[in-house]
Amino acid sequence: MKRIHFFILLISSTLFSCQNEVKFTFENPLEVDRTDEVIVLSRADLAAKMDLAEGRLPVLKKADGETVPSQVDDLDGDGKWDELVLIVDFEKNQKLELCAELVAEESYPKYKKRTNLRLGIAQQDGSWKEVDTYKAIPYTEEFKIISQGEGVTWENDKIGFRVYFDCRNVKDLFGKLLPRMVADDVHTPEFGSYHELADWGMDVLHCGSSLGSGGIALLKNDSLFRVGSTDVYEYKKIVEGPFRSVFELRYSGWDVDGEDMEAVERITIYPGKYWFESDVTIKGCADNDQIVTGIVTSQLKDEPFAFKAADFQCIGTHGVQSLNNDELGMAVIVPKAEAGKIDRTSDINFFKLGYETVKEKGFSNIISETYYIGQKCQSGVPAKHYFFSVWGLEKDQWKTENGFKKYIGEEAEKLSAPIVKL
Template identity: 40%
Template sequence: MKHLFIITSIFILIISSCKKTEKHTIKTKYISFKNILDVNRTDESIIISRDKILSILDSIPNNKVPLIKDSSGKIIPFQLDDLEKDGIWDELSLALDFTSNQTVKLELTTIARESIPSFTPRTNIRFGIGTNKTNVKEVLKQNRTGDPRANDSLFYQMEGPAWENDKVGFRFYFDPRNGIDIFGKTTSELVLDRVGLGDANYHELDDWGMDILKVGNSLGAGALAIKYNDSLIRITGKDQAEFKVIAEGPVRSIFDMIYKNSKIGERNIDLTHRITIWKGQWGYQSEVFFSGVTDDMKLVSGIVNLKPNKPYSKTLKNYYALETFGPQSENNDALGMAIIVSKEDFINKGEALQEKADIQQTYYTIMSASNKKSTAFYVLSGWEQSDQQFKTYNGFKKMIDNKIERLSNPILTQ
């Protein structure tokens, strides 16, 4: 009996030891990112597809989501975005810093969805609607036809959807003007939830910044038009326009402006203007999807030319840039604006001067428009009150050149 006890004990110890060994030999999974430039890069935007993550982890339990940690075990702020709105996340987004030529190796694991830590927000979308300044609620989706300015009982905070990060903010006029304005910021805090409410006037300098752009009848800072038969036709959304939030989080925020039945010549076209703003960037990305365009229709976007400025244009690496710089802010100090588009999509540039035209006082870029693929471009802004580097054109130019260099040499996922 004693010998049986000893044999049984040894067997249990062997089994236990095997289980411990098995537990310790579970392989840690990693994902790496490489900076191929010989310069430091801050807040570099990173997107990892669901398929890429599954190829590394093999599978993800139903009650868990992916998680990324650095070499010290610290969780890196991230978000999971359901771009298709089908209840399943499509992409994991994060922002990383790199030294020159650095490869960053990160641990890829999983965590229960309810255990995801709370990260400091660095991007924001705000569309407040109500009857007056004291009666406003935020909406994530809103439709319009005609001109809502004719409805005296309808109040739009900031006149339409607004978006921001820790550097700069923007707003859409949610009416047929359909222009885009700029909020210059003097703080990294997210402020647009409260702007346009109470007694403060966002056209005057406040502790957070101010509205720094006079848009008039221009395209402002990146609004859309179609060039057709030598005419510029503004996308107004009179027949049907829809605002819809796609994603909002600590790393990036995305929303769509969807336009139905926009009349161009004898045809009606549909287009979706998807706007993405990332943390740490001096602007936003536009991606435009088309349905119904013909070969004689081209996409146009532009920047306002209402106040003293000097225009610049250049081709650098894989991109074309249209820039302006001068004392053109509503604070009468230095403001630089730029549109960057890939050489593949860029066609030409122009300037809208006619006083009686629908689109006036605008420097613009002409880009490709196709039913088969989207067209992307970037809108950047640098105000001297936000950062002293923008007091001079050379400082603004350095930021633009850096952006183009980064776009031309994306971070490699390994």
């Protein structure tokens, strides 16, 4: 795993002055307060203003000496950090001046974890070994669950997600009642069944043969092709930290209507958000093909919704549809300029019709029971979307569709008007 440093430096305001330090100024362009806002500074941003001495790492502080929570990330694996990630609260229209200085690498203590990432592989003694890279069992071989929680899990202090690490490649989710990180403990004897309600939460979603909570497909000639049953399905951890965790799912040998394609999905999760960020890159798609992201509808009793918010097109569902028989909301937002077809698949059970991809799970690779949105696909170019989910048991606001929509709209506005570096 790449080397990452987490830090907090406490300096008395009586000993610190911003006057002689390197300064960065940021502005909140909106008339709303913003909590847990993410600011990313590149190594070049820092190098333009200060000498990045070897063995020392940047710390940003407010004028009173308070350290801004942050982490430095090595994204390309060359042993040097590439980006500084800051977590900052802003009042409406606030301008904030931060001062940068370098601190000895060994002086940086750790922050409490607010994001987490894990792929654990089964060992002979029954334990799970965390890995940073791994290839799933080829779909041509006998189906076998080899991973903890059946797949890759990523989470923050609000919610958790997982994707099956096999040819199903369906995304699932954990509702949370506590800010506890659970991915490391799933499927251990002490943890209990995640299908049953516990103090931390539970698995709240039934996926079936749908796209689950944000699974990926390609829309080609009016047909949907799941990113699954590929020759190669590989996981690669990019970075795991208290304020940002990033990984990639890499696919090759993907047969799409007789054409051989490749795909990469890079997923990023931050603290304090009820969503994750996904960048999907497909090589080999035609200009009229669309990347598709979807939401399972198997338990949905109410009609799905769609609306525009700031720079985004949103689709979503809300209702009593969780495995705990309470309210669950899921949504996808896609940039309006890239948004494509919005539709709903049939509810046909293709497995019962003989299209049996995984007999042990009653799973068919043909997508059904899914509400989806398309997004322009340009070969080799990443397409970004955000997947949201909320659980009514966790917060009263999530018990109503309007409460969920309000949150989506607020987040879409913030994503459309990021914090400005002056």
